[in-house]
Amino acid sequence: MDKPDALIPPAPQAPKRRAPEGACDAHVHLVGGRGEFPLWDGRVENPAPGPDLDGWLHMFRTQCDTLGISRGVIVHSILYGTDNSVTVEAVRRMGAGFRGVGLLPDGAPEAEMDRFVDWNMVAVRLNYVHGGVLSWEGAKAMSPALAERGLHIQMLCHADQHMGELAEDVRKLPVDVVFDHIGWPKDALTPDSAGFRTLCALLSEGKVWVKLSALYRMCAAPYTDADPLVAALIAANPERCLWGSDWPHLMLADATMPQAADLLNAFDRVVPDAQTRDRILVDNPAELFGFGPSGEA
Template sequence: EIDRLTRGGIVAQRIFQLPWGAIGFDRMHEVMSQVHPFGWHANLQLDGRELPQREDTIKRLPGKFVIDHIGKYLEPVTAEQEAFKALLRLLDTGRCWVKLSAPYETSKTGAPKYEDVSRLARALVKHAPERMLWASNWPHPSAPKDSVPDDADLLDLLLDWAPDEATRKKILVENPAGLYDF
């Protein structure tokens, strides 16, 4: 089955450590040991405030891993807090990427700039531009129906997070090409 999925273009296993997730951290190593030989990476979504407690477990994963939504800190953190520093340490392994996506999911300051989450995005881009990916998170499954974000506005945030063109090219073109091998 994994071979068939791989031939069909599947490249990652989602590990969703939130109450409604299908595969949690308790099964992460078991699942990843099955799919890693096929070249898959782990796509992790969790409350980023848990990163200090999960850091060693995540580092023991085979292969590459991607952390969703700028770390997805369900309550705001600053770049000086341990939860954010844990994310930087994971990036420093050289096997971690972070998706610059869905700031609306965790921001308390809100649109259009999502300044609380944007501060973290800028710090991540500065720390490891070669490990950043951009994603729209379309169709925005967790956004309230009356305030679904505009994808063009979300892409415009990248102009603030990565103000120079060379860095944006890494985030939008080079980094995904390297991670996804295309």
């Protein structure tokens, strides 16, 4: 069966306030042109037709320049399955100040984790919502080997549905766990659900990190409906929050294609002060992803 095509994101607009020097977009994806990198048979869509990887990198660099971003984390897309080559190549071409998050299946040998380190990868990704190549049991089993290599687990879940069954395991893991997309609450955009409160507790304990990303998947622009959740996460522990654009917004489903500047503006609307803003955009990603001082890789 033919797959639908993803959309080309809009040309970037300037945010109300540029990001500070050394700011990091902690969640983006990069894709290639048709036939440039092998696609996974189980994917639900194709990359947007037209640009090759160089073209996508040009668009991404333009967005970074427009927003004031100089560092980033490129998260491998399930469109390519466990063939991480497009992400590895994107990280290589972006150069200093960029890291990757890749996919490994259950039971992956430690030699594959060694390759992740060589490739400038910082984490493996687990999709607890839709399933995929790595299960929660598999991630827990490989966590000691990840810890030995300074790698962590990045995880997509519905906090309001799943956090109760995950929390105690998370507390016992020897590695950091980073939750995508403000914990992606599914049933209601409220910080009052038991699962979201558990996520805030884990954050306050310093056991997890959370990406303040993908608000457009949960509500419409200007994303004010998500303000209470973002504010609750920042209040729980601003030293464990990260910001990401989720560009180029793959697998939109019923969401509306966002403008990245609006997503940065939404973050700025909620962040309480300039020091906290710099902490989330610059210092936290530098600590987690191993960047040097501002202005260095």
